[in-house]
Amino acid sequence: MTTIAVVGAGAWGTALASLYARGGAKISLLGRDPAIAAAINTAHENPRYLPGIDLPPSLRATIDPAEALTGCDLVLLVVPAQTIAATAAALAPHLPADAVPVLCAKGIERETGRFMSELVAAALPGRPIGVLSGPSFASDLARGLPTAVTVAAASETLADSLARALSTETFRCYASSDLRGVEAGGALKNVLALAAGIVVGRGLGASAQAALVTRGFVELRRLGEALGGRPETLMGLSGLGDLVLTCSSPQSRNFSYGAALGRGDDLARLKLAEGVFTAAIAARLARDSGTEAPIIATVAEVLSRNLTIDEAVQQLLARPLKREVG
Ligand SMILES: NC(=O)C1=CN([C@@H]2O[C@H](COP(=O)(O)OP(=O)(O)OC[C@H]3O[C@@H](n4cnc5c(N)ncnc54)[C@H](OP(=O)(O)O)[C@@H]3O)[C@@H](O)[C@H]2O)C=CC1
Numbered sequence: 001m002t003t004i005a006v007v008g009a010g011a012w013g014t015a016l017a018s019l020y021a022r023g024g025a026k027i028s029l030l031g032r033d034p035a036i037a038a039a040i041n042t043a044h045e046n047p048r049y050l051p052g053i054d055l056p057p058s059l060r061a062t063i064d065p066a067e068a069l070t071g072c073d074l075v076l077l078v079v080p081a082q083t084i085a086a087t088a089a090a091l092a093p094h095l096p097a098d099a100v101p102v103l104c105a106k107g108i109e110r111e112t113g114r115f116m117s118e119l120v121a122a123a124l125p126g127r128p129i130g131v132l133s134g135p136s137f138a139s140d141l142a143r144g145l146p147t148a149v150t151v152a153a154a155s156e157t158l159a160d161s162l163a164r165a166l167s168t169e170t171f172r173c174y175a176s177s178d179l180r181g182v183e184a185g186g187a188l189k190n191v192l193a194l195a196a197g198i199v200v201g202r203g204l205g206a207s208a209q210a211a212l213v214t215r216g217f218v219e220l221r222r223l224g225e226a227l228g229g230r231p232e233t234l235m236g237l238s239g240l241g242d243l244v245l246t247c248s249s250p251q252s253r254n255f256s257y258g259a260a261l262g263r264g265d266d267l268a269r270l271k272l273a274e275g276v277f278t279a280a281i282a283a284r285l286a287r288d289s290g291t292e293a294p295i296i297a298t299v300a301e302v303l304s305r306n307l308t309i310d311e312a313v314q315q316l317l318a319r320p321l322k323r324e325v326g
Pocket residue numbers: 008009010011012013031032033049078079080081083087104105106107136137138139274
């Protein structure tokens with residue numbers, strides 16, 4: 001049986017760990033806050049990140065890396081994208097030599113433009129790497145609702161074996177060898193979900209939302225391909241699938257953050273969504289590769305306060321468009 005360690009006791013890490021604990025897997029969850037670990041172990045709840053959701057009593061959380069990682073075959077890295085590099089480096093001394101990291105964060109490092117797999121390859125050299133991404137809200141997974149995602153690795157053999165090891169009755173993992181396409185889809189959809197949220201928050205209606213999602217998909221495909229992803233990957237679960245999910249549900253932090261921007265809410269109390277960190281670097285990668293990405297560029301401009309929301313909405317939807325293709 002595969003032994004899985006999950007690093008990051010936030011919403012997504014706790015949901016993944018509880019899924020595997022429910023399935024009877026050998027699983028450990030590594031957090032950094034002793035109070036959260038204690039609540040998971042005794043009250044079987046993660047009160048900060050998944051309040052009100054019952055976790056399986058068999059799920060054990062710890063804040064001790066050696067305890068969590070000793071003997072693991074797979075280590076799921078489920079911390080925010082901007083912290084992946086430092087987290088992977090800190091884990092290195094505790095990881096078994098043949099443990100495979102599986103990256104579950106969606107984003108691009110904002111200072112360098114590097115993808116999660118590049119950061120982890122540098123921090124944990126010589127290891128094959130997996131990426132898990134697709135339309136999947138933590139609270140859905142933690143409630144045992146059916147979910148399907150893509151699991152990618154550069155080698156088809158590894159992708160197949162990771163997809164088998166990580167699938168359960170309710171969590172279907174499709175294998176892919178397009179690591180870059182899967183990562184690009186997950187990172188770019190976060191920025192596009194912010195744009196969809198802005199449109200909805202501004203009260204522009206479902207028709208405008210559908211237009212934004214469709215044009216956003218064109219952009220995701222175009223930029224995703226420019227960054228090295230394959231078209232079929234970008235049209236799959238980790239691209240189109242995740243875009244549809246996060247552009248249409250207030251459960252998405254990116255969508256909700258965009259909606260708050262669109263409404264003109266006070267953002268001080270809102271948790272920053274991944275797309276907030278990714279927008280500017282995604283816009284720069286688009287410029288550098290000569291790829292048209294007006295929606296992503298607009299979100300980056302709004303977040304850096306170079307555009308008002310009204311100006312942004314004009315750019316997102318009211319500007320006369322050229323032909324629809326491409
Ligand atoms: N939530 C979801 O539905 C989904 C999320 N994802 C992706 O998973 C990733 C994690 O998201 P999510 O679980 O929602 O985030 P949360 O904010 O819910 O949790 C983040 C976790 O990471 C820990 N953490 C924060 N900063 C650091 C750091 N510098 N070093 C180590 N640990 C840190 C937090 O610990 P502490 O509590 O101590 O701050 C917390 O345990 C993101 O990239 C997201 O895009 C993917 C699919 C679904």
